[in-house]
Amino acid sequence: MSPGGSGPVQRSWASRDGRPEAGPSGLPAGGLPPRPARILLAKPGLDGHDRGLKVIAFGLRDAGAEVIYLGLRQTPASIVAAAVAEDADLIGISVLSGAHLPLARQILAQREEQGAGHIPVVIGGTIPPEHADALRALGVEAVYPVGSALPDVLAGLLALAGTARQGAA
Amino acid sequence: MTPPRDVTTDSGIPVAIVYTGDDLPGGEAALARRLGRPGEPPFTRGPYPTMYRGQLWTMRQFAGYGAPEHTNERFRFLLAQGQNALSVAFDLPTQLGYDSPDPMAAAEVGRVGVAIDTAADMADVFAGIPLDQVSVNFTINATAPIILATYLVAAERAGVPYRALTGTLQNDILKEFLARKAYLYPPGPSLRLVTDVVEFSSRELPRFNPISITGYHAREAGCDAVQELALTMASAAAYCEAFLARGLGFDAFAPRLSFHFATTLDLFEEVAKLRAARRIWYRVATERFGASTPAAARLRFFSGNSGTTLTAQQPLNNVIRSTLQCLGAVLGGAQSIHVMGYDEAYEIPTEEAVTLSLRTQQIIALESGVTRTADPLAGSYYVESLTDELEARATALMADIDALGGAAAAIEAGVPQRWIAESAYRAEQQLATGERPKVGVNVYADPGAAAEAAAAPFEVDPMVGERQAARTRARIAARDLRQHISALLRLADDTRAGRNVMPALIGAARAGATVGEMADVFRDAFGEFTEPAPW
Numbered sequence: 216m217s218p219g220g221s222g223p224v225q226r227s228w229a230s231r232d233g234r235p236e237a238g239p240s241g242l243p244a245g246g247l248p249p250r251p252a253r254i255l256l257a258k259p260g261l262d263g264h265d266r267g268l269k270v271i272a273f274g275l276r277d278a279g280a281e282v283i284y285l286g287l288r289q290t291p292a293s294i295v296a297a298a299v300a301e302d303a304d305l306i307g308i309s310v311l312s313g314a315h316l317p318l319a320r321q322i323l324a325q326r327e328e329q330g331a332g333h334i335p336v337v338i339g340g341t342i343p344p345e346h347a348d349a350l351r352a353l354g355v356e357a358v359y360p361v362g363s364a365l366p367d368v369l370a371g372l373l374a375l376a377g378t379a380r381q382g383a384a
Numbered sequence: 385m386t387p388p389r390d391v392t393t394d395s396g397i398p399v400a401i402v403y404t405g406d407d408l409p410g411g412e413a414a415l416a417r418r419l420g421r422p423g424e425p426p427f428t429r430g431p432y433p434t435m436y437r438g439q440l441w442t443m444r445q446f447a448g449y450g451a452p453e454h455t456n457e458r459f460r461f462l463l464a465q466g467q468n469a470l471s472v473a474f475d476l477p478t479q480l481g482y483d484s485p486d487p488m489a490a491a492e493v494g495r496v497g498v499a500i501d502t503a504a505d506m507a508d509v510f511a512g513i514p515l516d517q518v519s520v521n522f523t524i525n526a527t528a529p530i531i532l533a534t535y536l537v538a539a540e541r542a543g544v545p546y547r548a549l550t551g552t553l554q555n556d557i558l559k560e561f562l563a564r565k566a567y568l569y570p571p572g573p574s575l576r577l578v579t580d581v582v583e584f585s586s587r588e589l590p591r592f593n594p595i596s597i598t599g600y601h602a603r604e605a606g607c608d609a610v611q612e613l614a615l616t617m618a619s620a621a622a623y624c625e626a627f628l629a630r631g632l633g634f635d636a637f638a639p640r641l642s643f644h645f646a647t648t649l650d651l652f653e654e655v656a657k658l659r660a661a662r663r664i665w666y667r668v669a670t671e672r673f674g675a676s677t678p679a680a681a682r683l684r685f686f687s688g689n690s691g692t693t694l695t696a697q698q699p700l701n702n703v704i705r706s707t708l709q710c711l712g713a714v715l716g717g718a719q720s721i722h723v724m725g726y727d728e729a730y731e732i733p734t735e736e737a738v739t740l741s742l743r744t745q746q747i748i749a750l751e752s753g754v755t756r757t758a759d760p761l762a763g764s765y766y767v768e769s770l771t772d773e774l775e776a777r778a779t780a781l782m783a784d785i786d787a788l789g790g791a792a793a794a795i796e797a798g799v800p801q802r803w804i805a806e807s808a809y810r811a812e813q814q815l816a817t818g819e820r821p822k823v824g825v826n827v828y829a830d831p832g833a834a835a836e837a838a839a840a841p842f843e844v845d846p847m848v849g850e851r852q853a854a855r856t857r858a859r860i861a862a863r864d865l866r867q868h869i870s871a872l873l874r875l876a877d878d879t880r881a882g883r884n885v886m887p888a889l890i891g892a893a894r895a896g897a898t899v900g901e902m903a904d905v906f907r908d909a910f911g912e913f914t915e916p917a918p919w
Contacts, residue, residue, distance in 0.1 A: 261476035261492050263565025266605045266692070266808045269918050273809040276919070286915055287565055312476060313731065317491035343730050361729050362696030362825065365816045 250281075252376035255303040257285035257294045259322060262312035267339060267361075271307065274369045280376070291321035295329045303334060304376035310340040311361075316349060323354050335379050337372060339363065394650040395608035397773050403765035408772075415768060422717075422758040424678075426666035428659050428771065430717040431682045435758035436749075441713075442720035443745045444521055444686070448473035448498040449732055450848045451855075452508035455498040459513060461735070465742055469551075471521035471722065472509070473497030474531070479566045481527050481903025485853040493849030496732070497523075501856040501900070503537035503893040515544045520551035521596075521686070521720075526568035528555040529581050530902045533889035540894075552593040552642055552686070555581050558619040559598050561795045561913070563605035563804060568903065571796050573910035577885065579626045584886035586637055596686060597623065598644035602800070604692050606808025609650070609657045610774060614781035615800055616643065617664050618791040621782075624673055625790070634673045638680035647713040648690040649705060655761055656770035658716025661685065663775055664782075687713035688722040694729050698824035702726035707744050714748055715761055721745055798916030805918050856898065863896040871895040872905060879909045 256272050258265055265287060272282050283301045285294065298306045306326075310318055319338055326332055335356035342350070347358040356375055359368050391399045400407070408415045420426065423433030432438060445467055448455045459470050474497040477489035483501045484493045493499050500506055510520075515538075524531045532553055539549055557574040560567040567574065578595065585594035599616035607615065620641065627637050645661060647654045662683045669681035689709035694702040703726045713721050723741035725733025733741070749755055761767045788794040795801070814820035821827050875888040875897075892902055 261480050261482075261488070261566075262496075263560075265565060266805075269805040270809050270812045272918060273805065274812075284918060286918075312492060313495050314491035321491075341730060360696060364826075365812045 252280040252305070252373055252380065253283065253301065253303045254280050254305045254307055254372060254376055255283040255285065255294070255298045255301060256307045256309070257289040257297070258287045258310070259289050259291055259294060259308050259318045260310065260312060260314050261288060262310055262314070263287055264311035264340075265309070267311070268307075268309040270365065271309075271339070271368060271372070274365055275372065278369055278373060280373060291318065291325045292329075294322060295325040295331055295334075298334050299329055299331050304380045305372060306334055306336045307372060308336065308338050310338065310342075313341060315340055315342055316346060316353075319350050319353055319355050333379065333382060335375050337375065339368065393609070393653040393770070394648065395610045395653065395774075395777075397653070397770065397777070399766075403769055405765060407765050407769045412763075415763065419762060419768075425670075425681065427662040427682050429759040429762055431662065431684050431719070433758070435717060436714075436755035437758070440749055440755065441718050441745075442469045442519065443467050443742060443749075444469045444471045444720045444722055445738055445742055446471045446473050446521075446523065446688075446722050447738065448509075449475075449496075450494040450498065450845060451852045452498055452500070452505045453511075454494070454845075454848070455509050456511050456513075458735075459509070462738070462742070463513070463518070465739060466746070467742060469519040469521065469720065470513075472523065474522075474524055475499045476566070478531070478899055479524060479527060481530070481568055481900055481907070483853075483898045483900035484849060484856050486900055489853075490849065493852055494845075499848075499852045500531065500534060501852070501898050502859055502896055503534040503541075504859055504896075505856075506531075506534040506538040507541050510538055510542070515539050515542055516548035520549075522551070522553045525554055525557050525560050525564070526566055526574070527899060527903055528553050528557075529577050529885055529889055530893075530899050532581060533886065533893040533902075534899070536890055537893040546588050547590055549589055550591045552596050553581065553585075554598070554644075555595040556598050556619070556623075556644075558622060558791055558795055559601050559615075561915070562615060562619075562800055563601035563607075565915075567913050569906060569910040570913045571792050573906070574913075575622075575626050575792060576882075577906070578623065579630050580884045580886055582623075582627055582637055583630055583632060583884055585640070586632060593640050593642040595623065596642045596644045600644045600646040600688055602804055603646035603648065604690060606804045606806075606811060607800075608807060609648075609653055610777040610781060611800075611803060611807070612646065613657060613661055613664065613774060613778035614785060615791070616645070616661070617668055617778065618782050618785040618794075620665070621668060621672065622791040628673070634669075634675055635677050635680045638669060638673070638675055639677070639682075642719075643683055643685040645685055645687055646690045647687045647709045647716065647718075649693050649708060651708055651712050651715075652761075652764075652767055653770055653774070654709070654712040655716045656767050657774050658685070658687070658713070658718070659759075659767075659771045660774040660778065662717070663771070664778060684719045686720040686722070687716070687718040689713070689724050691724050691728055694724060694726070695822065695825050696729040698830060699726050699729065701824050702729070703740060703744070706741065707748070710744055710748055711752075711754065714754055717759060798918075801915070802918065859896060860898065867895040868892075868897060872897055872901060875902065875905050876909070879905055 272284050275282050337357045339359040342360040350358050405412045422430035447458045476492045478500045482489040484499050582594045597620045599612035602615050603612040665683035666681045669675035675681040706723045710723050723744050725737030727737045818826050871892040875892050878888040
């Protein structure tokens with residue numbers, strides 16, 4: 216997949232409309248259009264605060280991304296396994312119980328174990344600034360604490376997903 | 385260019401520049417007749433004739449963290465500060481029926497509340513606190529019957545008779561499916577457990593509220609004031625149907641029903657909502673359920689201010705937001721109030737923040753003078769007009785929920801959950817576009833403020849989980865195995881036979897059964913619930 220246009224993010228969801236005309240094989244003449252970003256969203260652990268994660272899910276959907284919404288009470292192992300099975304470009308998790316550090320550690324460990332190091336992990340929730348630094352040091356790609364603006368979160372997730380897909384291609 | 389927006393309340397009710405007597409149906413004379421007096425049907429003006437002149441609201445700050453001894457320490461601190469009731473926060477494993485040693489509990493023990501594994505833990509939480517003198521609120525739902533059993537055993541051990549216990553068990557499972565999401569079993573068996581508690585309580589706990597029917601969490605999850613009212617009342621109706629089907633009499637259980645609403649920032653709309661809530665409940669209780677005593681149709685409620693209105697940016701601004709919301713709850717006639725810590729967007733509130741929340745209530749109670757007279761906003765053209773409008777809109781929405789088969793059926797199908805998620809999304813978009821101003825966030829923002837204020841967040845001791853797990857393992861090892869197993873077998877029998885589970889739960893708690901073991905008996909019998917997709 217060659218990069219082009221105004222960047223991977225724009226391209227991935229703009230391509231949903233204006234698909235190219237079909238060639239003789241029935242496939243589009245210029246090859247298949249790039250697929251939209253595939254973003255997996257999940258709540259690890261026992262925390263049930265899903266308002267924020269659903270807002271992100273709706274926002275990504277409206278921006279043209281494909282959202283795999285796993286919902287509540289997912290284990291680190293099941294989140295990573297689903298991301299691998301669904302060929303996700305990004306794992307987004309949300310924690311508002313304060314358990315973000317141990318849960319992030321477990322998810323990153325699972326990511327190594329399941330050979331999914333290429334899928335970036337992003338975390339949102341009630342995260343104090345010093346913990347955000349700690350999370351980034353662990354290998355979490357981006358941290359969106361409570362108070363992050365919706366457009367910033369969506370743009371950040373789509374950009375990371377786009378970059379991750381290019382890296383994998 | 386978007387056209388200029390109409391001026392509306394937070395829930396979209398159009399607001400005129402000025403209100404007059406013409407905005408009241410039938411004019412002012414009709415209003416006086418319709419309203420009645422505080423303490424009189426339809427209770428729009430308050431549940432009691434003298435309101436705060438007779439008795440102030442209960443200042444109930446939610447607390448609980450770590451192991452039982454940590455929560456005990458904070459409870460003693462709060463009582464020493466002048467708080468007159470306790471409200472227990474439980475950790476997520478306790479709320480969801482996992483013991484501290486369970487791998488599912490690992491990262492969560494003692495984090496958002498106290499860890500309770502056995503009745504001995506509950507006794508430790510209340511060590512040295514006179515249970516016959518302090519009313520206790522339990523924010524517990526899926527495992528409510530289990531936690532109540534451990535509390536009753538703790539009371540037995542302290543020599544306090546059941547009849548002397550006062551307080552409230554949240555025990556509102558419908559709103560867990562709706563918004564709070566700490567559900568465990570499917571709606572049907574969950575409703576049966578709620579009913580078991582209410583039935584048991586009506587016999588054994590005459591001074592205890594066995595359920596608090598709440599719209600608070602749906603509101604926090606995103607819905608507006610109209611939806612909050614409608615969902616609360618529709619849920620209340622669903623519970624009442626279940627209790628009646630059990631053979632309980634409405635006039636017998638209804639006086640012990642309590643309610644829980646959010647009070648958010650739209651001051652007059654919130655006051656109107658709380659007044660409308662009392663009127664709607666009066667109508668539901670009398671017209672639908674045939675209440676024949678005033679106490680059976682009189683709505684009493686607890687109000688919590690809204691955490692989602694608080695911001696991580698410029699956190700001290702939250703003190704002002706909480707003050708306004710606490711004032712709204714008082715003007716709306718609340719029986720008990722919780723004020724959030726200004727730092728709760730980040731962490732469990734620090735002791736300083738908790739004290740300030742309590743002081744907020746005390747200043748409103750003792751210095752502002754708003755408590756001198758009952759329902760001081762009665763007769764305000766605007767507030768009365770909003771009260772009427774909220775009542776009308778919520779009543780219409782309740783009819784929609786009834787058309788879906790009632791609250792339980794609508795929730796099982798995921799319909800109101802989608803309303804809530806969609807309005808949360810709309811609110812976030814309005815915040816992003818600036819359509820909804822938020823000081824310190826999208827207006828008057830100051831990028832440095834957030835990082836500064838969270839310099840010393842409250843931390844739970846990371847060793848708490850391991851110590852608590854070790855203590856529970858030791859208690860498990862010390863049990864009388866024969867007693868323990870026969871108590872759990874009896875619980876399984878009663879569960880499957882459809883008998884009230886409370887006596888068997890109390891027996892199991894006495895025999896040292898853990899919360900996880902008792903929850904597992906129900907898991908085996910009922911299965912677990914999974915939420916429908918959000919779209």
